[in-house]
Amino acid sequence: MATIIKAEKLSKLYKLAAEIIHAVDGIDFEIQSGEFLAVMGPSGSGKTTLLDIIGCLDSISGGRLEILGKDVSRLPERKLVNIRRGRIGFVFQDFSLIPTLTAMENVRYGGWLAGRNTSPDKAMSYLDKVGLAGRAAHLPRQLSGGEKQRVAIARALAVEPEILIADEPTGHLDSVNSQAIVDLLIKLNAKDGLTVILATHDIGLGNQCSRIISLRDGKIVA
Ligand SMILES: Nc1ncnc2c1ncn2[C@@H]1O[C@H](COP(=O)(O)OP(=O)(O)OP(=O)(O)O)[C@@H](O)[C@H]1O
Numbered sequence: 274m275a276t277i278i279k280a281e282k283l284s285k286l287y288k289l290a291a292e293i294i295h296a297v298d299g300i301d302f303e304i305q306s307g308e309f310l311a312v313m314g315p316s317g318s319g320k321t322t323l324l325d326i327i328g329c330l331d332s333i334s335g336g337r338l339e340i341l342g343k344d345v346s347r348l349p350e351r352k353l354v355n356i357r358r359g360r361i362g363f364v365f366q367d368f369s370l371i372p373t374l375t376a377m378e379n380v381r382y383g384g385w386l387a388g389r390n391t392s393p394d395k396a397m398s399y400l401d402k403v404g405l406a407g408r409a410a411h412l413p414r415q416l417s418g419g420e421k422q423r424v425a426i427a428r429a430l431a432v433e434p435e436i437l438i439a440d441e442p443t444g445h446l447d448s449v450n451s452q453a454i455v456d457l458l459i460k461l462n463a464k465d466g467l468t469v470i471l472a473t474h475d476i477g478l479g480n481q482c483s484r485i486i487s488l489r490d491g492k493i494v495a
Pocket residue numbers: 287288289294295296314315316317318319320321322323
């Protein structure tokens with residue numbers, strides 16, 4: 274398997290008025306193509322910060338980071354978009370759907386933002402993949418929480434990504450809907466070979482991933 278993410282002494286600092294926060298504190302790791310990785314740790318341990326820098330949403334403060342064959346260590350935020358566009362898809366805890374667009378339109382818009390021409394047929398195939406072909410014309414407010422998150426996953430698929438990053442994707446869902454989302458991510462990983470990196474508090478969920486990175490105070494503890 275190919276290494277698609279390589280981090281050496283990776284760090285991210287936040288400078289506030291009186292203090293410096295080491296949100297990610299000099300960590301080394303590699304992620305292989307096709308992995309299903311869980312990033313775990315208590316609140317404030319650096320999971321979101323790590324996912325944001327792996328996803329090229331945020332720049333790093335120190336060390337070295339290679340993503341999809343490119344050294345992004347010194348790239349400013351405005352250049353990072355060129356690395357992630359059309360290659361990395363995102364799913365967030367709060368779904369982040371556009372309330373005035375239907376499920377189908379949200380999926381097409383997600384593809385468009387990534388430079389893809391997502392036809393209605395293609396968008397429907399992504400909705401079908403997440404089991405929501407029957408909800409294409411629904412607005413987000415006409416969908417349940419679990420359905421909203423499945424639309425968000427279909428929107429991420431419209432990016433046609435190599436890496437899917439999911440930050441607490443089940444954080445707002447009950448246990449039945451959480452398991453359905455995890456089952457879907459497992460299927461996308463196993464059947465389509467999509468690399469999935471997921472942050473979660475839920476050890477039951479983490480244990481279903483192929484590997485766990487545990488963070489504490491920005492450091493890897495296991
Ligand atoms: N933009 C920011 N500016 C300053 N400090 C920040 C910023 N974002 C995060 N931090 C700090 O960095 C540390 C790590 O935060 P992060 O959001 O990565 O944690 P987390 O593991 O995702 O937590 P949670 O489980 O609550 O989502 C925390 O101490 C947080 O207060």
